[in-house]
Amino acid sequence: MSTQTPSVEQNVADWLATYDTPDADVAHLVCDRHDPTAVAFTYIDGDLGSEDVTYGQLTERSRRLATVLADHGVREGDRVPVLMSKRRELVETLLAIWRLGAVQVPLFTAFATGAIEMRVEGSAAKLVVTEPTQSAKLDPIAGIEVLEVGDDLDAQIDAASPVSENVAIGGQGTMLQLFTSGTTGRPKGVPVPARALAAFHCYVHYTLDVAEDDVFWNAADPGWAYGLYYGILGPMVAGRRSLQLMTGFSVESTVAVIKEFGVTNFAGAPTVYRTLSKSELVTGIDLRRASSAGEPLTPDVVSWAQTALGTEVRDHYGQTELGMVINNNWHPDIAQPVRTGSMGQPMPGYSAGIVDGQIAIDVENSPLLWFTGYHDAPEKTAERFTTDGRWYLTADTGKVDGDGFYYFTARDDDVILAAGYRIGPFDVESVLITHPAVVDVAVVGRPDPEGIRGEVVEAFVVLATGVDETDELRRDMQTFVRDQYSKHAYPRTVHFVDSLPKTPSGKVQRYLLREG
Template sequence: MIAALLASYDVPDATVADLLCDRHDPDAVAFTFVETDGATRDVAYGELADRSKRLATVLATRGVERGTRVPVLMGKRPELVVTLLAIWRLGAVHVPLFTAFATGAIRMRVESSAATLVITEPAQRVKLDPIAGVDVLEVGPALDRLIEHSEPFAPSVAVGGDGTMILLFTSGTTGRPKGVTVPVRALAAFHCYLHYGLDVTEDDVFWNAADPGWAYGLYYGIVGPLACGRRNLLLNAGFTPESTLEVIKALGVTNFAGAPTIYRALSKSGEFAPLSLRRGSSAGEPLTPDVVDWAARALGVEIRDHYGQTELGMVIGNSWHNDISKPLKKGSMGHPMPGYSAGIVEGQIAVDIPRSPLFWFTGYEGEAGKTTERFTPDGRWYLTADTGHVDEDGYFYFTARDDDVILAAGYRIGPFDVESVLITHPAVADVAVVGRPDPEGVRGEIVAAFIVLADGANPGDELAEELKRLVRDGYSKHAYPRAVHFVDTLPRTPSGKVQRFLLRQR
């Protein structure tokens, strides 16, 4: 299948709009949009094709052409998908903007991409006002009338398999976000993950709840489903445990994917009867074993952890497809996906490029030095900067971002291992662990835990000592947190990843 996918997507005359839209049955439903009141609307490929062709004509009059970078600041509404397809019809490049961004984060991405036009929705328009030198196109009645009176743009511009379709900036967990250029041939990898990793079938009611302002939601909530011709649900509302359960029940979701924070919030919201799910998947951060145990009991399905990066898409996972599925091992993120080979190099999880035909990352936009750091000198291995190990059965385990490893008294301690123990305490709703300089100057660093308490839990020395004992007696004497801080919230990126560098600075 890998060779066939590559042949389909890595071709000189590839047009993104054809690969994602025009080749599908025009009457088939591409997305079901769900509003906050529970109302739903199906949008078929034929409607997407017609409106995106007409919008492409409008964008062409604004100077959008092959290679033009076009940031889009919009929620999960039909206009978002229409806009992306219109951009790709012109051979232009989509620059995702997350709707929770403030003006500063938006400005950085707009300026870094050298964009002159931003497309947005009314609720987000005010964030763009302080940014000079950019034209703004706002969806709404006026643009709808312009689209309806425009002729369809044809033919779509071919950019080839190596042509750029997306410029997506990393989440910035360890520093300034970097721009990742995503080529058209990456569609083969996205298609493969939906098929093997998530096992999305024609009969599934699939819901990837991640936001398309970030890699997992964009790659596997919009682009991947379009490539495969598989319907996805898009909920145009913020996350709550209650709304998530309501959508799953009301629409009969059978295949669900989301971030660990979603599952953790659900697990803290109370017990409920098993749902209609046959597949459950997690990505973005390691999935702690307590959530795996809870899901099997409360949801009636395993939650399988998958690993990837903005630069790669998903490359290692506990794949669901029956042809390659293996039993879960708690704490493991599974095996390399089809089309990838991986190993441990210099203590880091690494991708073996010659043996990974679906590998597509070529570098960061305008960041030659940062790009060089990602590859071994001989060019064979891509280095993820995530430390980990592989067991005797070939299961991979994540330890930490290389920058996050704690060096205490000669030991290398992974924050995730300590967090996995602390989160099991009923008083702990959320937790992050970092290394802080040892105030006594003896150990180099000490383990410091930042704890968000569950409702009704009382902070204090007694609970702090209890949490220390939990790690010391249940995991390891060398890894227990010598400092415990109770906090209201943890600093996270808008995609939900803990910004540990900010905790180290406290």
């Protein structure tokens, strides 16, 4: 169902005409074409000290860094993983990569070596750019060169001549490659083409309604899709200033930044809102817009926000492969009253439906849809589309009412939605099975008993013969996952069981574990 007006449809067409062209130049589109004196980002440290960085500063620095990367062998089409937190050098590095026509591969800083190595190998990368606090994680990975931000790299940049021209990859050319986890197999590479910038611009404009005079802050981490798409790329293509808090999340820091910097437009994961709702520190806040993405919002948070934040929180739905596509849009041209439990209506440029019980995107009638398949994974790609290619299948079950409002009901696969992150059970299982005490394991997501994270990771472990069940062993397995994979994905609970429920073909019946 479409609620688009002619002017909205014209904007979609204009964005496609800008970003989906044979000579599309990513660095120019996100940075160089803007007023060089305009502020792109405000970086905020733990003491609330801040630094404004302009588009002109990003242009100048990234052109020199592009020369350095080229000297280190980066060429058009190369995958360049970047393991970096929210800092100025991150955006400079992305721009430098795109100036060479290369492809950025984001790496989450909470990842341990195992998760990083899986993505480095999956992208066939030869060079990784990182920061001093993360570089030790790369030491065990063979066959890669590591470029670390700091004094030495600064000296190379200062001595380099700026590249004179960017490599134009065109709207169909790949600018990013993210990895997403499913229920089985290694993480799948998601190529993001330059034309996706049209969809990112649309989301910032129509769904988030980031106005020119807004103080916008997306608190998500750029190591994941929502933070990268809509904390960095979306604001840049729209020419909007974005805040970047360079410390980890806490209620204290979040409230302090909103108040000190006068945030008017805020976006974050449901976990952020749930945590804030349980704190007495949230006072004196009056936002113009508040948006949530990652997992469904619970009614208690929606009710709390009206008073505590000065506005309702609007829920949005998307995936790494899609960006955000079905939303409770904020822009007054298309905004509709929020319906309890609904994630909204298709964003301009998209048409949706329900196919075999799944939420699905209509390929033929969604001009902003940019995903065409996983990198070198035709079988996995085929699972995402109907046989006639007409529909993209999200693997999320849902329903739609007579007015075109969509409602999420459940994941159709076993991906765990924890604190805004999508965690593949296979990734965690692949680590735990290497523990010497484990002979079989299954991982599931179950509702967070504290009501904060949405779901929590729980592991069901079959122990080797002669191994005793102890709390110390449980803690050791939790630490093992934190150290070998990622601290955001460790099992909050480890259950020791005699066997796992399986089908006759040997597939683990995770739904039985979730219900147990």
